[in-house]
Amino acid sequence: MIRRCLPHPLMSGFLLLAWLLLQRSLAPATLLAGVLVAMGLGRAFGKLRPPAARIRNVPLLVRLLLRVMGDIVRSNLAVAWLVLRPGGQVRSGFVSVSLELTDPYGLAALACIITSTPGTIWVDHDSTRRVLLIHVLDLVDEAAWIGNIKRRYERPLLEIFQ
Amino acid sequence: MNHLDALPPWAAVLVGVLVLLGAGFAFVGSLGLLRLRDFYKRVHAPTLGTTLGTFFMVVASIVCFSVAQGRPVLHEMLIGVFLTLTTPITLMLLVRAALYRNRVEGQQRVPPPR
Numbered sequence: 001m002i003r004r005c006l007p008h009p010l011m012s013g014f015l016l017l018a019w020l021l022l023q024r025s026l027a028p029a030t031l032l033a034g035v036l037v038a039m040g041l042g043r044a045f046g047k048l049r050p051p052a053a054r055i056r057n058v059p060l061l062v063r064l065l066l067r068v069m070g071d072i073v074r075s076n077l078a079v080a081w082l083v084l085r086p087g088g089q090v091r092s093g094f095v096s097v098s099l100e101l102t103d104p105y106g107l108a109a110l111a112c113i114i115t116s117t118p119g120t121i122w123v124d125h126d127s128t129r130r131v132l133l134i135h136v137l138d139l140v141d142e143a144a145w146i147g148n149i150k151r152r153y154e155r156p157l158l159e160i161f162q
Numbered sequence: 163m164n165h166l167d168a169l170p171p172w173a174a175v176l177v178g179v180l181v182l183l184g185a186g187f188a189f190v191g192s193l194g195l196l197r198l199r200d201f202y203k204r205v206h207a208p209t210l211g212t213t214l215g216t217f218f219m220v221v222a223s224i225v226c227f228s229v230a231q232g233r234p235v236l237h238e239m240l241i242g243v244f245l246t247l248t249t250p251i252t253l254m255l256l257v258r259a260a261l262y263r264n265r266v267e268g269q270q271r272v273p274p275p276r
Contacts, residue, residue: 021237076187076214083194083207092203094273115250118209121202122250123257133273135257137206 010053012042053105057160064156068113071152079118082138093139094123097132097146101154106161113153120145173229177222184218187211201260205253212249216242 006012019034020026055061082090101107111122114134124133136145169177187210194207220238227235264272 018240018243021240024235024237072213076210079194079206079210080187080190083190083197089199090203092206096273111254112246112250115253116209116213116246118213119206121205121253121257123254123261135202135206137203 006039006042007046008042008050010055011045012038015041051104053161055160060156061160064153064160067152068117072117075117075119079137082119090138091140092135092137093142095134095136095139095142095145097134097149099125099130099132099150099154101158101162102127102130103157103161106157109161110153110157114149169226169229173225177226180218180222180225184215184222186215187213187218188215191215202257205257209249209253212245216245 016034016038019037020030023030023034099107099110101110107125110132111125114120114122119137121135122132123135125131126133134145134149139145191207191210194210195204198204198207220242223238224235261272265275
């Protein structure tokens with residue numbers, strides 16, 4: 001029954017939260033309208049036939065989010081220094097990382113993490129060979145980057161989504 | 163002059179510092195766009211503006227309007243959420259377009275197609 005009315009509870013929950021934030025009110029009418037919009041858009045989202053998403057480990061997801069925020073702050077400062085320091089060009093390049101992660105939401109999360117972190121960009125992903133190509137701004141040690149991405153991000157994402 | 167005059171001094175100072183920090187990161191990101199030498203390096207720089215730059219601006223806005231209106235004003239957080247979700251798509255499209263072009267041109271420093 002709940003599945004019928006609310007086929008995508010996470011999506012609808014996010015939409016309701018966004019609605020309430022935008023309306024800046026918790027009045028009963030706003031809440032009711034928000035619930036209706038969230039349920040309707042949740043059903044519409046289902047028409048896109050998205051692959052099923054399961055979040056298996058919520059505490060780990062929260063820890064990963066905090067870790068990513070810390071990493072974003074650190075790499076912001078690192079890239080700012082690279083831009084501001086006098087002279088000297090940085091050595092940058094492409095790095096191939098072979099992944100075990102295959103869940104589409106896990107990969108999407110990894111793409112957001114890698115690209116949101118200044119200094120690394122997700123370039124290409126080969127889903128048949130499971131190889132990810134990224135570009136690194138300050139490429140000193142290729143193996144260290146591969147290890148970093150696999151240990152810090154891929155391992156928790158595997159546990160959360162797969 | 164305007165309703166921002168109603169902010170207590172501590173809030174005005176805090177908001178000022180946050181706005182300057184946010185603008186600073188956005189500026190360094192834009193400077194990187196100018197100073198770094200090739201396309202693949204340049205696309206890294208603007209992420210400063212979309213991460214910490216946006217973060218400080220959003221927090222400044224939340225503090226400013228929450229204090230001025232005397233109740234929590236949090237809808238700015240959605241800006242951060244949507245930027246984090248959409249920036250990677252733009253950057254990936256740009257980088258892949260460049261990579262495709264460089265591969266067609268036969269440049270040696272880009273990884274070959276599989």
